[in-house]
Amino acid sequence: MHRKLLPLSLAVFVAATAHAAPHARPKITGISHLAVYTSDAKATEAYYVGNIGAVRIPDPEDPKGVRYALSATQFVEVLPLPTNVGGSSVNRLDHSAWNTDNAEGMRLYLAEKGWKTPAKVTRNSDGSKSFRVLDPEQNAVEFVQPAASAKAPAATKAIGHHIIHIGFMVHSRSAEDKFYADLLGFRPYWFGGMVENRVDWVSKQTPDSHDWLEYMLTSGQNDMSTSGIPPTMTQQALGVLDHLSIGVASVPESYKKLAAENRLASSGGMAHTDKHTQIGRDGKYQFNLYDPDGIRLELMEFHATEKPCCSPFTADDPAE
Numbered sequence: 509m510h511r512k513l514l515p516l517s518l519a520v521f522v523a524a525t526a527h528a529a530p531h532a533r534p535k536i537t538g539i540s541h542l543a544v545y546t547s548d549a550k551a552t553e554a555y556y557v558g559n560i561g562a563v564r565i566p567d568p569e570d571p572k573g574v575r576y577a578l579s580a581t582q583f584v585e586v587l588p589l590p591t592n593v594g595g596s597s598v599n600r601l602d603h604s605a606w607n608t609d610n611a612e613g614m615r616l617y618l619a620e621k622g623w624k625t626p627a628k629v630t631r632n633s634d635g636s637k638s639f640r641v642l643d644p645e646q647n648a649v650e651f652v653q654p655a656a657s658a659k660a661p662a663a664t665k666a667i668g669h670h671i672i673h674i675g676f677m678v679h680s681r682s683a684e685d686k687f688y689a690d691l692l693g694f695r696p697y698w699f700g701g702m703v704e705n706r707v708d709w710v711s712k713q714t715p716d717s718h719d720w721l722e723y724m725l726t727s728g729q730n731d732m733s734t735s736g737i738p739p740t741m742t743q744q745a746l747g748v749l750d751h752l753s754i755g756v757a758s759v760p761e762s763y764k765k766l767a768a769e770n771r772l773a774s775s776g777g778m779a780h781t782d783k784h785t786q787i788g789r790d791g792k793y794q795f796n797l798y799d800p801d802g803i804r805l806e807l808m809e810f811h812a813t814e815k816p817c818c819s820p821f822t823a824d825d826p827a828e
Contacts, residue, residue: 531617534610536692538717539671540652541575542752543585543602544803549574551800552586559771559797560754560805561665568634580660581607582671584752589801598743600801601750603640603648604674604721606714611637611653621691634658644683645735647676667762667771668754672808672826673711675722677749679732681710684723688712694721700789700818701726707818711790718826724749747802755810755826759785759793762807772797791816 546552553574556562562576567585577583587602608614611629618641619625629639635655643649663669678684688694693715701708710723727745730738737746756762763785766772772781782796791812797805811825 530620531613533617533693533715534608534613535716536614536651536694536714537607537609538714538719539582539674540605540607540650540654541583541585541671542604542674542803543573543587543650544750544799544801545589545600545602546586546799546801547589548800549586549588555799556584556586559766561663561667561771563661563663563666565661568632568636569630569638577661578663578666578671578754579669580658581654582669598741598746599737600743600747600803601647601676603650604676605638605650605652608651608653611639611651614651615639618691623687623691629653643687645679667766667807668756670755670826670828671719671752672755672810673720673722673753675709675724675749675751675753677727677732677737677746678710678723678725679735681707681723681725685712688721695823697823698790698816698819698821700816702789704818713823718824720826724751744798744802747798748804751804751806753794753806753808755828756807757810757828759795759807759809763795787814789817790821 553564556576557564560576562578562584565575565577565583567573567575569585570587573585573587575583575585585602589600615625615629623641625641626639629637631637635657637653638650640648640650689712694712695715697711697713697720699707699710708724708726710725711720712723713720726732727741727749730741730745732738780798785793785795788794788808791814793809793813795807797807799805810827812821
């Protein structure tokens with residue numbers, strides 16, 4: 509009698525144990541995209557296609573949007589400026605997004621950790637899966653499991669194919685760390701400021717790639733001690749903070765290429781560019797371009813050419 513009951517009891521125990529086992533955090537394999545708003549779709553297309561060299565493709569997540577693709581799994585998503593964002597609002601950032609090898613697993617992991625998540629992932633028309641949450645400062649963050657059939661676009665004119673970091677305005681480093689570092693496993697890469705002993709930027713690499721997120725902690729004379737967009741912040745100033753970076757082997761050579769091909773001309777839809785290349789406080793060459801709504805795109809070399817200020821690099825650099 510007892511021998512007959514044992515298999516059933518064991519099965520119940522195993523099932524209960526499996527149900528109670530916590531979900532491990534899936535891999536975060538790098539940046540997926542940055543989603544921004546446009547107030548002039550034609551000018552924005554001229555910029556991302558003509559100046560940057562990305563390929564325009566349909567947006568499987570939002571039929572009103574478009575994607576400007578640089579590789580099979582990285583792109584800039586451009587959405588029409590919502591009516592509730594127009595008028596006096598200076599915000600042009602919709603969300604940031606990270607690639608994962610298991611979107612549903614990530615949703616379950618975050619839910620088990622007490623984070624508010626949607627009831628299920630979204631299955632997009634291209635075969636990808638995604639869902640969004642809010643970080644501690646209410647920035648929308650998306651996790652994307654790319655489609656297995658994802659193919660690289662024919663972006664032969666792209667100035668670069670690897671988005672190595674994205675950044676946006678952050679008020680509290682410690683608050684954001686509770687999500688990105690403690691929960692998601694982002695690890696330190698570098699931090700620094702315009703002057704010694706002041707931290708303006710904090711770089712955190714994903715746990716499973718060398719792409720990183722940059723906390724943009726200060727902006728001129730704007731008061732960054734409270735939440736939300738400071739009332740005195742301009743659209744241009746916010747666009748400097750809310751940005752993406754494309755990695756290149758040589759910024760000076762990339763600059764020469766853009767200039768020779770007349771891809772720095774404002775007639776291409778670009779708001780403006782910096783006047784010259786420069787070496788940043790992290791010791792890396794960089795050059796800034798801006799879309800028609802002021803979102804900054806930073807060309808950056810993969811490796812530093814000078815010793816960085818403020819802190820050493822604490823993780824490996826990204827690669828092509």
